[in-house]
Amino acid sequence: MDRLSSLRLKIFADGADFDGILAMYKHPMIKGFTTNPSLMHKAGVTDYEAFARRLLSAVPDRPISFEVFADEPREMLRQARIIASWGPNVNVKIPVQADEVGCHIITVTHDALAKLGLVGRDLDAYSLETVEMFHRDANAAGFTIAEPVTSSDAAE
Numbered sequence: 001m002d003r004l005s006s007l008r009l010k011i012f013a014d015g016a017d018f019d020g021i022l023a024m025y026k027h028p029m030i031k032g033f034t035t036n037p038s039l040m041h042k043a044g045v046t047d048y049e050a051f052a053r054r055l056l057s058a059v060p061d062r063p064i065s066f067e068v069f070a071d072e073p074r075e076m077l078r079q080a081r082i083i084a085s086w087g088p089n090v091n092v093k094i095p096v097q098a099d100e101v102g103c104h105i106i107t108v109t110h111d112a113l114a115k116l117g118l119v120g121r122d123l124d125a126y127s128l129e130t131v132e133m134f135h136r137d138a139n140a141a142g143f144t145i146a147e148p149v150t151s152s153d154a155a156e
Contacts, residue, residue, distance in 0.1 A: 031062065
């Protein structure tokens with residue numbers, strides 16, 4: 001975790017699974033949360049505002065970002081004003097290209113958070129561990145790895 005604390009960024013957990021968000025809320029490295037209409041739909045959320053207000057009640061002390069779902073600028077602004085009124089810790093996301101505006105916050109899902117321990121690892125050592133793990137798993141499953149055919153073998 002020391003490597004993570006040295007990073008100059010804030011980690012916002014991304015998702016719409018209510019129980020998953022509450023579980024991530026327990027981790028101090030998670031500085032906030034974000035979701036969007038697509039993730040909510042995938043999670044089975046049918047009432048955007050009710051879900052958002054329930055989440056805001058459960059997570060009152062960290063920022064939570066909700067995204068507008070309109071495509072037309074005037075409607076985006078109208079939705080943004082409504083969403084912003086839901087609470088003091090609400091951030092409203094209006095889709096733009098992150099590289100055009102200089103992004104300083106990244107959002108990640110809970111499965112990506114599990115991989116944060118890999119930050120700063122030596123890639124050669126990690127690659128070797130991956131190959132060794134593959135070899136162990138293949139052997140345990142009863143597979144054998146064939147020797148490569150060389151040009152002299154092929155000539156015979």
